Amino acid sequence: xxxxxxxxxxxxxxxxxxxxxxxxxxxxxxxxxxxxxxxxxxxxxxxxxxxxxxxxxxxxxxxxxxxxxxxxxxxxxxxxxxxxxxxxxxxxxxxxxxxxxxxxxxxxxxxxxxxxxxxxxxxxxxxxxxxxxxxxxxxxxxxxxxxxxxxxxxxxxxxxxxxxxxxxxxxxxxxxxxxxxxxxxxxxxxxxxxxxxxxxxxxxxxxxxxxxxxxxxxxxxxxxxxxxxxxxxxxxxxxxxxxxxxxxxxxxxxxxxxxxxxxxxxxxxxxxxxxxxxxxxxxx
Amino acid sequence: xxxxxxxxxxxxxxxxxxxxxxxxxxxxxxxxxxxxxxxxxxxxxxxxxxxxxxxxxxxxxxxxxxxxxxxxxxxxxxxxxxxxxxxxxxxxxxxxxxxxxxxxxxxxxxxxxxxxxxxxxxxxxxxxxxxxxxxxxxxxxxxxxxxxxxxxxxxxxxxxxxxxxxxxxxxxxxxxxxxxxxxxxxxxxxxxxxxxxxxxxxxxxxxxxxxxxxxxxxxxxxxxxxxxxxxxxxxxxxxxxxxxxxxxxxxxxxxxxxxxxxxxxxxxxxxxxxxxxxxxxxxxxxxxxxxxxxxxxxxxxxxxxxxxxxxxx
Numbered sequence: 001x002x003x004x005x006x007x008x009x010x011x012x013x014x015x016x017x018x019x020x021x022x023x024x025x026x027x028x029x030x031x032x033x034x035x036x037x038x039x040x041x042x043x044x045x046x047x048x049x050x051x052x053x054x055x056x057x058x059x060x061x062x063x064x065x066x067x068x069x070x071x072x073x074x075x076x077x078x079x080x081x082x083x084x085x086x087x088x089x090x091x092x093x094x095x096x097x098x099x100x101x102x103x104x105x106x107x108x109x110x111x112x113x114x115x116x117x118x119x120x121x122x123x124x125x126x127x128x129x130x131x132x133x134x135x136x137x138x139x140x141x142x143x144x145x146x147x148x149x150x151x152x153x154x155x156x157x158x159x160x161x162x163x164x165x166x167x168x169x170x171x172x173x174x175x176x177x178x179x180x181x182x183x184x185x186x187x188x189x190x191x192x193x194x195x196x197x198x199x200x201x202x203x204x205x206x207x208x209x210x211x212x213x214x215x216x217x218x219x220x221x222x223x224x225x226x227x228x229x230x231x232x233x234x235x236x237x238x239x240x241x242x243x244x245x246x247x248x249x250x251x252x253x254x255x256x257x258x259x260x261x262x263x264x265x266x267x268x269x270x271x272x273x274x275x276x277x278x279x280x281x282x283x284x
Numbered sequence: 285x286x287x288x289x290x291x292x293x294x295x296x297x298x299x300x301x302x303x304x305x306x307x308x309x310x311x312x313x314x315x316x317x318x319x320x321x322x323x324x325x326x327x328x329x330x331x332x333x334x335x336x337x338x339x340x341x342x343x344x345x346x347x348x349x350x351x352x353x354x355x356x357x358x359x360x361x362x363x364x365x366x367x368x369x370x371x372x373x374x375x376x377x378x379x380x381x382x383x384x385x386x387x388x389x390x391x392x393x394x395x396x397x398x399x400x401x402x403x404x405x406x407x408x409x410x411x412x413x414x415x416x417x418x419x420x421x422x423x424x425x426x427x428x429x430x431x432x433x434x435x436x437x438x439x440x441x442x443x444x445x446x447x448x449x450x451x452x453x454x455x456x457x458x459x460x461x462x463x464x465x466x467x468x469x470x471x472x473x474x475x476x477x478x479x480x481x482x483x484x485x486x487x488x489x490x491x492x493x494x495x496x497x498x499x500x501x502x503x504x505x506x507x508x509x510x511x512x513x514x515x516x517x518x519x520x521x522x523x524x525x526x527x528x529x530x531x532x533x534x535x536x537x538x539x540x541x542x543x544x545x546x547x548x549x550x551x552x553x554x555x556x557x558x559x560x561x562x563x564x565x566x567x568x569x570x571x572x573x574x575x576x577x578x579x580x581x582x583x584x585x586x587x588x589x590x591x592x593x594x595x596x597x
Contacts, residue, residue: 009292013292013295013296017296017299017303021303021306021307024307025306025307025310028307028310028311029310055330055333055334055455056455056456059333059337059347059455059456059457060456062337062345062346062347062348062458063347063348063456063457063458063465063467065345066344066345066348066458066460066464066465067458067464067465068463068464069464101467102467104380104381104467105380105456105467105469106380106469107456283456
């Protein structure tokens, strides 16, 4: 260091510190952009999406208002069902007709109901991704045995039980899971969600989530198993089962999907004299 | 004063908190992401679906199309029922019910009239309406539309040129059939292309009385396009020589736009130029490129024509 004065040393140090900080910042920014746990777990992220239009149920309803089965239109059959009953209105075959009709649309899911107040007089939905022995209303959902990036899933999740139907079955890469809060999975059943419609479940998470939690000390966001409505990771689930069932998962029904903002319901009032009923269509 | 290692260590120790503070602030800064997705093209598709399914020129009831009206709409020029300046579109409506089963040619007359819009039906394989015989499976009706046999209820409205970007959405609709409706799908493809940009700049210049510029790369030009000009009547098109380029036309009525010689501009510019700019000038008096200030229309002037000038960047 002979010949180097204080000023030289000072500015060399400043330069060295500056370069070091720049390198650290560069590495840091690179990690932010490229590593999955940085990009998915960003603590303050705000997203604005201007368009989220879900008009399918309304268009389906508009078409159904023009459709005629046998000797009467769908609306006429719906009103007569609401005023009397499916048997008295001779509309017991309406669900089968409408299912055949709506299946042509290749919708991901649909649910059609005729309701008088809270009383569902007639209800049917798509059987895509469904399984079970009740062909009119299959009780189970087909769930993949393998999912990315979590790997092989070991079970249907807490609050669901695997069933082996003989009528409507899944393919070999899937298992049939039925919502069943009495099913034993080794975990305590803890209700969750705004109206207790969900169950705290293991959910799915990537294999490196444990490393993320070890390093960063914060929890990974657990997502629900396939064909369940994800209600987030509420506090009641974070505390349940030693923190192993943090995903709040509800059955994939039309009501739960509408509540979770995943689907939209179109409601047509059916009025005849003193009777006021509704034809409700949910589709996505 | 000599080189003092302790002074350096102390300096670094004092700098440490400042460095960590900077790192912490950087963490906060880069953790905050504002993700704005305007989705204007997707929004246009949904708006168009609402417009089209409500247009009494096309439908019997909301979302239920009438075959006769669709056949008539196929014959008129594109974009007459709905238009967006920034994006073009193509609309496909197809029944999900599959082919219409028949036993004899005579049973297909209704199908042929609805699907192909035939006013004069000539039955048989040598005519324009036929019951197609199948060795395996049911025989089905088919009719000739634009010289090709068609065996399903389907219609296409609009153009689909080479695009820079495009998006597609499908909607459940119905096709009126007697007193009921067949299930059908309406597929809307919206696109952004060289033609939509240049025609929209022309329209904006005309209506807002301001000049509008469009930048593009030479690889975004549709193959063979040499000229942009009015195709007579209501539409403007890209031409290859004296013929319009397939699918490269837009509805732009009532605007007097000068021809743009794209090929001439390309050849007249630098051979290395890959980026170009076309500027649409609203004119109150005729002029050549680049127009003088006295020829460009102001706020209170009437726009007589739009001049397009192309130059390399």
